[in-house]
Amino acid sequence: xxxxxxxxxxxxxxxxxxxxxxxxxxxxxxxxxxxxxxxxxxxxxxxxxxxxxxxxxxxxxxxxxxxxxxxxxxxxxxxxxxxxxxxxxxxxxxxxxxxxxxxxxxxxxxxxxxxxxxxxxxxxxxxxxxxxxxxxxxxxxxxxxxxxxxxxxxxxxxxxxxxxxxxxxxxxxxxxxxxxxxxxxxxxxxxxxxxxxxxxxxxxxxxxxxxxxxxxxxxxxxxxxxxxxxxxxxxxxxxxxxxxxxxxxxxxxxxxxxxxxxxxxxxxxxxxxxxxxxxxxxxxxxxxxxxxxxxxxxxxxxxxxxxxxxxxxxxxxxxxxxxxxxxxxxxxxxxxxxxxxxxxxxxxxxxxxxxxxxxxxxxxxxxxxxxxxxxxxxxxxxxxxxxxxxxxxxxxxxxxxxxxxxxxxxxxxxxxxxxxxxxxxxxxxxxxxxxxxxxxxxxxxxxxxxxxxxxxxxxxxxxxxxxxxxxxxxxxxxxxxxxxxxxxxxxxxxxxxxxxxxxxxxxxxxxxxxxxxxxxxxxxxxxxxxxxxxxxxxxxxxxxxxxxxxxxxxxxxxxxxxxxxxx
Ligand code: ADP
Ligand code: MG
Numbered sequence: 001x002x003x004x005x006x007x008x009x010x011x012x013x014x015x016x017x018x019x020x021x022x023x024x025x026x027x028x029x030x031x032x033x034x035x036x037x038x039x040x041x042x043x044x045x046x047x048x049x050x051x052x053x054x055x056x057x058x059x060x061x062x063x064x065x066x067x068x069x070x071x072x073x074x075x076x077x078x079x080x081x082x083x084x085x086x087x088x089x090x091x092x093x094x095x096x097x098x099x100x101x102x103x104x105x106x107x108x109x110x111x112x113x114x115x116x117x118x119x120x121x122x123x124x125x126x127x128x129x130x131x132x133x134x135x136x137x138x139x140x141x142x143x144x145x146x147x148x149x150x151x152x153x154x155x156x157x158x159x160x161x162x163x164x165x166x167x168x169x170x171x172x173x174x175x176x177x178x179x180x181x182x183x184x185x186x187x188x189x190x191x192x193x194x195x196x197x198x199x200x201x202x203x204x205x206x207x208x209x210x211x212x213x214x215x216x217x218x219x220x221x222x223x224x225x226x227x228x229x230x231x232x233x234x235x236x237x238x239x240x241x242x243x244x245x246x247x248x249x250x251x252x253x254x255x256x257x258x259x260x261x262x263x264x265x266x267x268x269x270x271x272x273x274x275x276x277x278x279x280x281x282x283x284x285x286x287x288x289x290x291x292x293x294x295x296x297x298x299x300x301x302x303x304x305x306x307x308x309x310x311x312x313x314x315x316x317x318x319x320x321x322x323x324x325x326x327x328x329x330x331x332x333x334x335x336x337x338x339x340x341x342x343x344x345x346x347x348x349x350x351x352x353x354x355x356x357x358x359x360x361x362x363x364x365x366x367x368x369x370x371x372x373x374x375x376x377x378x379x380x381x382x383x384x385x386x387x388x389x390x391x392x393x394x395x396x397x398x399x400x401x402x403x404x405x406x407x408x409x410x411x412x413x414x415x416x417x418x419x420x421x422x423x424x425x426x427x428x429x430x431x432x433x434x435x436x437x438x439x440x441x442x443x444x445x446x447x448x449x450x451x452x453x454x455x456x457x458x459x460x461x462x463x464x465x466x467x468x469x470x471x472x473x474x475x476x477x478x479x480x481x482x483x484x485x486x487x488x489x490x491x492x493x494x495x496x497x498x499x500x501x502x503x504x505x506x507x508x509x510x511x512x513x514x515x516x517x518x519x520x521x522x523x524x525x526x527x528x529x530x531x532x533x534x535x536x537x538x539x540x541x542x543x544x545x546x547x548x549x550x551x552x553x554x555x556x557x558x559x560x561x562x563x564x565x566x567x
Contacts, residue, residue, distance in 0.1 A: 001153060001165035007091065008161045012098040015106055017128050017158050020120060023113050027264070028184070031129040032193070033200035035078045035176060037259055038127060039065045040204045042082025042174060044312035046144055049083065051311070051339050056083075056144040058172055065208045066231070067197065069188040074180045076187055080206075081173040084143040087164065090152050094127060094139065095162050101294055101301070108293040119293055123262070131158035133187055134178035140167065141174040194234050203240035203256045205310070207233040239310055241284040241331050245272055257286045260305055261329040265289050268377055270330075271366040279354050285330035285363055287370070291384040295327065302326040304359075307333035308341060319346050320356050324391040324403075325363050327384075332359065357398070364402045371406065371422075382408045382419060390471045394478040404482050409465040410445060412454060417445040421465070423482050431462050436488040437481075439465035441473045453490045464490060 009017065043063040050056045060081070068077040085093065105123045109116050130137045139154040151169025156162035180187055187193065190213045197208050209231040240248065240256045257267040267286040274282045285304075294300035303318030303326075310333060320332055336351040346352050371378040382389075392403040408419040413429065426437060438457060442448035448466040457464050467476065479487050513520070 001167055004163060004165035006161050006163050007095060009156075010096050010098050012102045012106060013095060013128070014160060016098070016102060017131060019106075019109075019116070020125055020128055021131050021158065023116055023120065028132050029187075029196055030125070030200070031132050031134075031178075032076075032078075032187075032196045033259070034126055034129045036065060036067075036197070036201045036204060036208060039078055039080035039082060039174065040201075040206045041312075042080050042084065043206045044082075046081075046083040046172075048312055049144075053145070056172075058144065060172075063206055065204075065206055067193055067208060067210050067234075069190065069193060071185075071188045074185050074188055076178045076180065076193070077175060078178075079173065079175040081171065082144070084146075084173045085141045085152065086143040086146060086150060087152050087166065089143065090139065090141065090154050090164060094154055095156075099126070100299075101297070104294055104297060123293070125262070128158070130176065130178055133180055133184040134158075135181045136179040138177040138179075139174060140169060140177075142169040142172055144172040197234045200255060200259070202235045203238075203252060203259065204235055205237060205239040207237040208235045210234050239307075239333075241272065241282050241333060242310060248272075253284075256284070257329065260331065261286065261288065263288055263290075263329075267329075268381055269366060269370050269374075271362050273362060275358070279351065279358060280335040281355060281358070282333045283330065283359055283362060285328055285359065285366065287363075287366065287381060287385075288327060288329060289380060289384065291327065295385075295388065300326075304329075305331045306337075307331060308337045308339050309333070309335055311339060313337075313339075313341060314343070317343075317346065319352050320359050321363065322356075322360060322392075322396050324388055324395050325360065327388060328363055360396065360399060361402075364399055364406065367406050368402070379418075379420060386419060387469055387471055390469065390475045393475060401482070404479075409439075409467065410448075411466055412449070412457065412464045415449065421463075426463060426465065427483060427485060429463055430485075431460065434462060435485060437465070437485045438462060438488050438490050439467055439476065440490050441467045441476060444468050451491070457490065 008014075043065070046056060047063065063081055066077075066079045068079070069075065070077075101123070105119070109119060136155065136157050140151065141154075142148070142151040148168050148170050149166070151167040153165045153167045154162055155164075178187075190210065194210060197210075201208055211229045212232050240252065253270055253272070254266050257263065257270065261267075266289060268289045270284065270286040272282075272284045283304075292300070301316045303316040304320050305315055306313045306317035306320070317332070318326075321328055332355065334351070334355060336355070337349060338345075341349070367378075367381070370381060386408060389403065389406060392406075393400050396403060404423055407423065409421045409423075409426075410417050410419050411421045411426065413421060423437065440448050440451050440453060442451060445466060445468045448468045454464055467473070476487060476489065481487065
């Protein structure tokens with residue numbers, strides 16, 4: 001070893017390591033999934049880079065991942081023949097540069113261990129999960145295409161610093177050796193490792209190989225026994241999305257979800273489609289069960305994993321779905337794009353637009369199906385992602401009706417804060433003669449529910465949607481109608497209750513107005529500077545008076561936001 005040096009982990013990496021080692025005790029086995037996942041990523045990266053530079057294969061196009069163990073030494077080894085790393089890569093990726101979002105992640109921790117270990121899961125534990133079971137981790141690696149003497153050895157106990165040195169490494173790729181902690185020796189076992197590979201990594205398209213183990217007592221005498229032990233594939237090694245639906249069970253779909261999302265929890269639902277013809281693609285799209293901690297961070301990674309003809313091209317291809325569907329995880333594998341597509345090319349390629357609208361429809365249909373078939377799961381979805389969906393009607397005019405059908409609201413029907421009323425249900429409950437969809441927007445649910453504007457609606461049994469999410473007033477300002485019914489803010493303008501008012505009622509109102517003409521005029525004079533006009537109303541049944549806003553004026557909530565912003 002030459003040029004050996006000791007470097008400190010970056011502060012946030014240090015914190016992350018500490019946290020992981022101490023709070024993931026209940027799910028230790030995922031280290032294998034993470035390391036195999038990295039080995040598979042590295043193999044796919046090599047395949048991708050070699051498209052333009054065949055020399056990277058160094059005359060050996062076999063890509064596989066090998067797992068070995070040594071019971072006596074208490075070690076487990078994961079080896080790939082992928083892209084590998086040079087000294088600079090190792091220093092950056094395994095210690096000195098925190099993944100983007102690490103700081104945000106650390107600050108979102110609650111201190112509650114159960115909750116936090118969920119969060120770590122969402123963040124993606126990655127390489128450092130090796131330290132959950134290992135007292136020391138050694139990484140031997142060489143970048144494909146570089147000389148053998150440019151190999152690198154990284155070593156650490158995960159406690160603050162790591163060493164790095166140059167070594168000779170004939171084979172390209174990465175070999176990771178875990179020296180297991182006391183008490184974790186159970187992982188240095190063929191049966192255990194095989195079952196973990198099948199459980200977590202079956203869908204990896206690169207073969208994961210282990211030495212064949214002779215069953216005790218089955219050893220053969222003579223020549224046979226001299227043979228070198230053979231390698232065998234432990235996983236099925238076909239990309240999961242290329243297999244047919246009937247061939248796959250829920251468990252396999254869920255494992256694949258965890259592989260691509262780094263989520264600990266199961267997905268809520270998914271949609272797997274193969275499309276042939278002009279636009280050829282396979283997509284596998286998942287709806288997570290929980291919102292990620294960085295759902296509201298504009299810079300948060302989002303997008304699908306992009307493959308072209310089964311070759312991995314990039315992670316986080318965000319051109320394939322609109323922003324309001326940024327929570328969707330999945331894979332798109334297209335035959336329409338060229339293998340040397342880049343992010344820049346993606347922006348101009350016309351088939352990207354077609355794929356985007358096809359995939360958007362897939363997601364909206366999947367959500368509609370979930371809403372129809374499983375109300376509980378849909379409620380879970382709505383709690384996690386409803387506020388993001390509300391960005392949809394403005395962002396995606398083409399699918400506005402489909403999106404509006406997916407929205408859920410609190411309403412005076414149940415009177416609870418739970419958002420579970422669809423516009424279709426609302427319309428189904430309209431009173432005879434009612435033409436509009438009535439709603440009120442307020443800062444919070446209780447204010448909305450107790451708005452004096454609702455009195456007349458209660459009296460007449462007309463349902464009103466109670467809106468109190470931050471985005472609601474803005475969203476409603478973008479909406480005009482649904483299914484032929486206009487939206488009407490109950491605090492705005494003259495109240496026209498359509499034909500729900502009888503002739504008799506109208507007449508009575510006119511009479512009352514006449515009777516009080518004098519009073520109205522005097523009030524109008526007194527309040528001249530403060531209001532536009534004073535009029536008799538049947539809006540109220542209990543309160544004596546209320547403020548009404550003009551039809552085209554800003555809503556109250558919006559006014560307050562503008563005022564707070566100093567407007
Ligand atoms: P992620 O896989 O989400 O990027 P990880 O913590 O798992 O995060 O890995 C960090 C980085 O280390 C990877 O992005 C990659 O650059 C590098 N890396 C890890 N394992 C390997 C490997 N087997 N071969 C090449 N690079 C690797
Ligand atoms: Mg990883």
